[in-house]
Amino acid sequence: MTISAQDVEVAESDSISSADDSLDEDIESISMDSASVKSYTTLSLPIDSLSDSLVVAVYRSGWDSARVNPYRFPIDSIRDSFVVDCRGFYPPNINVVTSECGERWGRFHAGTDMRLTIGDTIRAAFDGKVRVTRSNASKKKGYGYFVMIQHANGLETLYAHLSKVLVKNNQNVKAGEPIGLGGNTGRSTGPHLHFEFRFLGNPINTRNLLEITADTMYMKADTYTITKKGSFKEFYAFLHSPAKYHKVRSGDCLGKIARRYHTTVKQLCRLNHIKPTTTLRIGRKLRVR
Ligand SMILES: [Zn+2]
Numbered sequence: 281m282t283i284s285a286q287d288v289e290v291a292e293s294d295s296i297s298s299a300d301d302s303l304d305e306d307i308e309s310i311s312m313d314s315a316s317v318k319s320y321t322t323l324s325l326p327i328d329s330l331s332d333s334l335v336v337a338v339y340r341s342g343w344d345s346a347r348v349n350p351y352r353f354p355i356d357s358i359r360d361s362f363v364v365d366c367r368g369f370y371p372p373n374i375n376v377v378t379s380e381c382g383e384r385w386g387r388f389h390a391g392t393d394m395r396l397t398i399g400d401t402i403r404a405a406f407d408g409k410v411r412v413t414r415s416n417a418s419k420k421k422g423y424g425y426f427v428m429i430q431h432a433n434g435l436e437t438l439y440a441h442l443s444k445v446l447v448k449n450n451q452n453v454k455a456g457e458p459i460g461l462g463g464n465t466g467r468s469t470g471p472h473l474h475f476e477f478r479f480l481g482n483p484i485n486t487r488n489l490l491e492i493t494a495d496t497m498y499m500k501a502d503t504y505t506i507t508k509k510g511s512f513k514e515f516y517a518f519l520h521s522p523a524k525y526h527k528v529r530s531g532d533c534l535g536k537i538a539r540r541y542h543t544t545v546k547q548l549c550r551l552n553h554i555k556p557t558t559t560l561r562i563g564r565k566l567r568v569r
Contacts, residue, residue, distance in 0.1 A: 332362050335434050338480055345412050345449045348428060348438065349481035355512050355519070358480060362506040365433040366489060370456035371497035372403050372439055373473045381476075381485040382514040386524055388542070390483035390515070391438065391476035392492065398471045400462035402439050404453045406431040415445040417466070423474065424466025427459050434506075435484075440474035441466050484511045518542075524569040528560045541568040 344350035379393035408431035415425045423440035427447060430436050443463025447453060464471040477484040488511055489504045490497055509516060519542060526537055534545045534556060545556055551567040560566070 332359070332434070334359070335362060335480065339430065343411065343430075348412060348423075349478070351481040353480040353482065355482050355508055355516055358482070358506060358508055358512075360505075360507045362434060362479070364435055364479075364489075364504040364506065365502070366499040366504050367502050368406055368455050369499045370403055370405060372405050372437070372475055373400060373462065374495060374497050375473075376494045377492055378470075378472055381483065381487070383518045383521070387540075388483070388515060388518045390478075391440070391474045392486045393472045393474050394492075395470070395472050396462035398443050398461075398463050400473075401458045402427075402442060402460045402462055402473060404429055404455055404457045404459050405437045406433060406435070406455045408432065408437075408453055410447045410449055410451045410453060410459070411436065413445050413447060413449055415442075420467065422466050424468065425460070425463065426466075426474075429453060429459070434479060436478045436481075438474075438476040438478065440476075441468045441472060479506055479511065482512050483515050485514055521569065523567060525565045526568045528562050528564045528566060530562055532560055532562075534558075534560070537566060537568065543568060 338351055338353055373394055373396055375394045375396050377392055378395050379389060381392055382389060406429075408429040410427060411430045412428035413426070414423065417424060417426075423438075425442040425445050426438060426440040427442065427445055428436060428438045439460060441463055442460040442465060444461040445459070446461070447459045453459060462471060462473055468474075475486060477486050477489065484506075486492070489499060491500055524541070526532075526541065528537075534548055538545050538548055548554075548566065548568065549556055549558075551569075
């Protein structure tokens with residue numbers, strides 16, 4: 281099968297929102313019972329090696345196998361001083377980049393897409409601990425089958441649209457260890473890897489840290505310093521872009537729409553002069569930003 285970059289880009293336009301949708305279904309089935317509270321306090325990642333106690337605290341309080349971003353940590357609260365140790369990186373997949381991190385048709389594309397052949401081995405980028413896996417998601421939605429790993433250097437990495445997941449939640453993995461097989465699951469029309477870096481839940485353009493070509497992928501330096509405006513430039517611009525609207529669809533609710541657009545129910549109510557209890561008519565246009 282041959283694909284064009286355009287195919288993948290079109291497919292990806294819905295990826296983030298749909299991924300949030302499929303994850304949200306899981307979130308709603310998880311309550312803060314004693315078992316989940318306990319799991320928050322038993323994280324065994326070697327977080328002592330993180331150099332910033334706030335980062336350690338956020339990750340420790342947010343260990344959650346249901347959500348890609350359980351932290352909801354605002355970019356403006358991130359200090360411009362956290363240094364990521366980039367040593368020990370292993371390329372998850374090497375191939376032509378077909379789509380970059382940035383805004384796509386009003387949604388945010390949080391990763392870099394790279395072409396692959398179905399069944400290609402996808403490898404962990406750094407040593408770490410698997411936080412989220414999904415291999416029972418609707419194959420047509422969002423990220424499809426995916427793996428997310430938390431690393432001791434403060435980054436989390438996400439590998440989406442896999443055909444097979446080879447690891448389990450809470451499993452420790454080594455850099456270069458196979459974690460999945462490349463695929464075309466989720467909202468994707470051509471086989472590719474969607475690869476993300478996140479810091480406290482916020483997506484960093486992989487290009488900030490990585491040199492990526494069709495046949496190489498390597499870290500630009502041994503360390504990378506996180507800065508609010510630099511590291512999250514694309515996401516920051518997206519969050520601060522002009523007014524945007526969402527057309528209500530069947531199954532939408534304010535919470536779901538808020539998550540999709542990285543906002544809050546309170547903010548949606550303020551922008552649209554409605555109450556949290558207001559019934560959403562299908563077809564109605566809601567201002568989301
Ligand atoms: Zn993508």
